[in-house]
Amino acid sequence: MPTTDELKQRIETALPGSRAEVVDLTGGGDHFRATVVAGEFAGMSRIEQHRRVYAVFGGEIGGPIHALSLETRAE
């Protein structure tokens, strides 16, 4: 079961210079909410920003990570 720290670390590693805050919405380790601030989001649409974060986890979204709610911004 992924932890909030693990998700945070994976996002921040995959998106250099980003800051991520991850909360476990249910305490069950499968519904998370992440707020991600990354310079590379500048000029990207919301859809593209979210795709970028979802891509970090690939097939785990909908699997072990049942739900990952996102809020993204450039700075």
Place this chain on the structure above:
Amino acid sequence: MSENPIREALQEAINDHAVILFMKGTPEQPMCCCAARTVAALDALGSPYAAVDVLPDPRIRQELSAISNWPTIPQLFVKGELVGGCDIVTEMYETGELAQTLGLQQPAETAAPSGAQPSAAPLTPENRL
């Protein structure tokens, strides 16, 4: 016979409906909180939309994600383009962008999400297979 009838049926549904929501459950009975929030935003704007329940067959979800390059449900499409999932739709509703995208008026701040019914009957593309 087509190679991938589910994907083709989904693509056809996306092309044929100006506003179409793929969700778990139905607008009357959303089966997850994200679906409920997305439906509430559309209903609050009084937007007509088609809805497709992805639950009857896991392949619907799989093929939809292949088309949209988006891993989660719900997914809202406007004029053939993916607008977003629950987070983006909710955020866009709050900023008024959703009304703009749909060509509708944003209701007054005080207006509670109404129980407006979608004008189109829920689609069941899986039944055409």
